Amino acid sequence: MKDERATLIMFSGDLDKAMAAFTIANGAAGQGLEVYIYFTFWGLSLLRKETGDGELFLEKMFKRMMPVGPEQAGLSQMNFVGAGSMLLKTLMDQKNSATLPDLMKMAREREIQFIACQASMDILGIKREELIDYQHLRVACVKTYLEVANGARINLFI
């Protein structure tokens, strides 16, 4: 483990917050820090690759309400049932800004470490195979996050 580390807790699955998180993460990796992102709760939706079939009815209901992947993420504010989110994407498109999927791709190229929160996955009924395939993604618990965060230069909860 490098001496200089940054960790982000990706609690929110919102488009705007996720964009902020990955911009910070990519920037930190670009400056030579070892970066870890701990995906928990709504943040896990960013790692989902398809709707899995939960075994329990309530799980299915909850999971059906959660976005699947970065393309479906909404805004934390002024979302207006998706209109705000579409508007923002259109604005970014007009200016050739990096989209959330672009930023996530860059994060993987920079080998940012992804940790998916085991406890949240259990509660929400999300299985490992429903998450994206990525060499540096592991499923672990808060203990792992804390070991990494303790001694990191920058720790943020987003």
Added chain:
Amino acid sequence: MKDERATLIMFSGDLDKAMAAFTIANGAAGQGLEVYIYFTFWGLSLLRKETGDGELFLEKMFKRMMPVGPEQAGLSQMNFVGAGSMLLKTLMDQKNSATLPDLMKMAREREIQFIACQASMDILGIKREELIDYQHLRVACVKTYLEVANGARINLFI
């Protein structure tokens, strides 16, 4: 004061965010860190034990809208006037996950330090006697938080 400390600012009173906060806090205490939680604004609702009788009409109105205690906390997203929150609780119940009251009890057993923000209590008209009884709960201002956070290993705003 121990050398290794973690601090959390519990700004949100949302069920999901509070669960994340107490899971991190309990984990950090379990790893031997001295943990402080600074409850401010909506986060104060987690410490309320009953509806107090504010003296001003507006205070009463505001306080009546704020949840009382962890059982009444809603979700930060997909709350649907409490339905999302009930659904999540049912899912956790089916899996025997620790509930928010469980996590808060554990925090007290681990002697996590609770600080209730004086300024927020003044604005919202919440009095000391309306907060839970807990030996390690004190009412203080942001100065106290900053003294603790300055030099801590992990500082998060939740």
Added chain:
Amino acid sequence: MKDERATLIMFSGDLDKAMAAFTIANGAAGQGLEVYIYFTFWGLSLLRKETGDGELFLEKMFKRMMPVGPEQAGLSQMNFVGAGSMLLKTLMDQKNSATLPDLMKMAREREIQFIACQASMDILGIKREELIDYQHLRVACVKTYLEVANGARINLFI
């Protein structure tokens, strides 16, 4: 740059969160820390001084929906189309609490460093001249934030 620094990312433009951020920032400055606030996304609305005329229709639409300055900020919870925010302001007024504009004025008197996020300004179509005049406000990117945060005592995302 001083040895003891604190940084805040002001992502949210909400009244309650901005009040928490400036209270922390002013307190930290009062304790002798060098304080930086990085305004990004919705947080930029706190620095706007008037509705600028974006060149693109969508920009205009988005900017028209964003608040202009701290007086227009809403609450992150229980806003009820502005009623919650008015109620809170009335409560604070009755108790002579510092308002958000007061807190921002104090931050400027304490020479807290403001950084406006270049990328967010580009996406939202906000120009430098639409932001408040303040000697210690500069427009920069996440790289600058990271250089300041790396090695700071306290880093928070709000």
